[in-house]
Amino acid sequence: MKVSTMAEFMARGEKPEVLFWVGCAGSFDQRAQKITKAFATIMDKAGVQYAILGKEEACTGDPARRAGNEFMFQMMAYQNIQVLNGYEIKKIVTTCPHCFNTLKNEYPALGGHYDVIHHTTFLQELIEQGKIKFTDSNEWKGKSITYHDSCYLGRANEIYEAPRKVLESLDMELREMKRCKSKGLCCGAGGAQMFKEEEKGDKRINMERADEAIETKSDFVASACPFCNTMMTDGIKNRSEEVKTEVLDIAEIVAQAIQ
Amino acid sequence: MAYVAGIVFTAITIIAFFVFFKKLGKIARNIHLGKPFQIKDQKGKRIQNVLLLAFGQKKMFRNPLVAILHLFVYVGFVIINIELLEIIIDGIAGTHRIFKPYLGSFYDFLINIFEVLAFLVLVACVVFFARRNMGRIKRFTDKDLAGWPKSDANAILIIEIVLMSLFLTMNAADAEANYLISSFLKPLLSNVNASTQSTIEHTAWWLHILGIYAFMNYLPYSKHLHIILAFPNAYYAPLIPKGQMHNMPSIQNEVLYAMQPELAPTNAAAPEKFGARDVMDLSWKNLMDAYSCTECGRCSAACPANITGKLLSPRKIMMDTRDRLEAVGKNIDTNKQFVDDGKSLLHDYISVEELRACTTCNACVEECPVSISPLDIILELRRSLVMEESNAPSEWNGMFSNIENNFAPWKFAPDDRDAWTNQ
Secondary structure, eight states: OOOOBHHHHHHTTOOOSEEEEOHHHHHHOHHHHHHHHHHHHHHHHTTOOEEBOGGGOOOOSHHHHHHTOHHHHHHHHHHHHHHHHHTTOOEEEESOHHHHHIIIIISGGGTOOOEEEEHHHHHHHHHHTTOSOBOTTOTTTTOEEEEOOOTTTTTTTOOOHHHHHHHHHTTOEEOOOSSOGGGOOOOSOTTTGGGSOOOSOSSOHHHHHHHHHHHTTOSEEEESSHHHHHHHHHHHHTTTTTOOOEEEEHHHHHHHHBO | OHHHHHHHHHHHHHHHHHHHHHHHHHHHHHHTTSBOOOOOSOHHHHHHHIIIIIISOGGGGGSHHHHHHHHHHHHHHHHHHHHHHHHHHHHHHTOSSTTHHHHTHHHHHHHHHHHHHHHHHHHHHHHHHHHHHSSOSHHHHSGGGTTHHHHHHHHHHHHHHHHHHHHHHHHHTOTTOOOTTGGGTGGGGTTSOHHHHHHHHHHHHHHHHHHHHHHHHHGGGSGGGHHHHHHHHHHTOOOSOTTOOOOOHHHHHHHHHHHOGGGSOTTOOOOOOOSOSSGGGSBHHHHHHHHHOOOOOHHHHHOHHHHTTOSOOHHHHHHHHHHHHHHHHHHHHHHSSOOOOSOOIIIIIBOHHHHHTOOOOOHHHHHOTTOOOHHHHHHHHHHHHHHHHOOOOHHHHHHHHHHHHHSSSSOOOGGGTTGGGGO
């Protein structure tokens, strides 16, 4: 698909409405790439003029900072802020709650001030503005789904409603897990856990959470974070003999129903 | 005889308050061992938090039934203490219910309210005691509480039950009084003669007030200190989004000077220690958090690592911080200043394995009814581990070098970052 970079916009003497911060998972992870493409497709269809940084994008430094490596975080933040400020970026949308949290809450102290929005909030706005229209043969209608709250979207930034509203606008039947919203259970990936083996215990965190999702007997599990998506998919795969539930990002669900 | 009692009572009162405030002074000094951390912004929002979180107990209502019982104990405690003023004046002056002639029927109304509250406190404490010891709730049976913390919790409940019983007994034995709850106890005293009844009243009166002084002086040693510190802790509760970590300006500047050497001051001071190894490296707010913790365990019950059997328990992080701070405080009392005892919060109290299990999900922070952040301490200790000791699991070291070399936590070529657009 054709996606313009900021450099290309600059060369044309234009500025996009919004910068799409893809994030490392969205760029490199094969599963997460599908989420990235789904979201890019939606923005195309909704007529949103957006750009990516392309090769100029780099890790926000979130996993390094949470692991305790502040030097690495500050290095990455410095470089990213140089690039973002160089392009005079005002508004950023991202499909990763970890990037979202870092760009929105942690870069301002370092000189990076942007209006940062998570893609679920962005999608909700586009739906409300009528820029996203669903097909008449909305295949999601009446399907049951349980939404897994991402910690960095939920508790960290108190975004609980936007993803749920998107699912409701598709007439899906939303089933809540035992632990949801501010009581939502982590998938086990945050705090740089994604990049190491879990400490020893009785059960893997993603298995605990997958079992909770399975308990709702929903047709689908919705996520809004590429790391949650990986963890939940792995967890449910471990129970594949008993259940067939697919984990999908909110963007993928919307992309399949968009006109 | 009357004023011998008055003098004895006055002396006991002075000593009780003196010892209590002296201990509070020690705690304040210990909290100030923490690093300075300015909190002066958004006064209106902070006062609102004190009203909502501390006075209003908003977080407790995440479990409404327990919240209501806890509210009885809390309201009872605050309001019945108004009666203490009369008790203390009576004790010093040798009077009996000194406010009664001045307040008339309003006095009876007040005492009736106090009695109802005392009864509710009594009921709530009995329920709490049963609930805590029945062994059905994991956060009460957990190994974190083994030994002294468990006895501490039970001691507090028993003391409250005893104090409330004494208060009601004292009123029941008062021949001239006839109040809402204690009147039900009067039949029990119908067979005793007037002088024995008077002795019972006086004994209950003395035991009640001595019990309150004892309880007051037990507070600073117990987990129950939250009844005082919940208020300042709500005021100083962080108002930034929970996902935001504290910045480290020293490292920010070091990176800035490395990138733009022309900005580096010629007399740049050597950077301090990175992160926290011991309690003195934490902020005073972290240390006040430790003293505010009532070890309820809501944090650990919500912690994904703890739920799945990992070693980490956010409650234990707070208990360890307080234990270490108390040890440091004692060290200072003995030696006039802190003398290295070869121990530190990191390693000797909190292990690497505990710290490594945290997913930074903020569930512990969200659950805490008194605005404590165990996560803040965990992250500061992690900073010390990685930056002072280079102590990270090998996968993390790999992740660091990938970020450094490939600008992503995985080993992918940076040139492929936009490859998805071509697939």
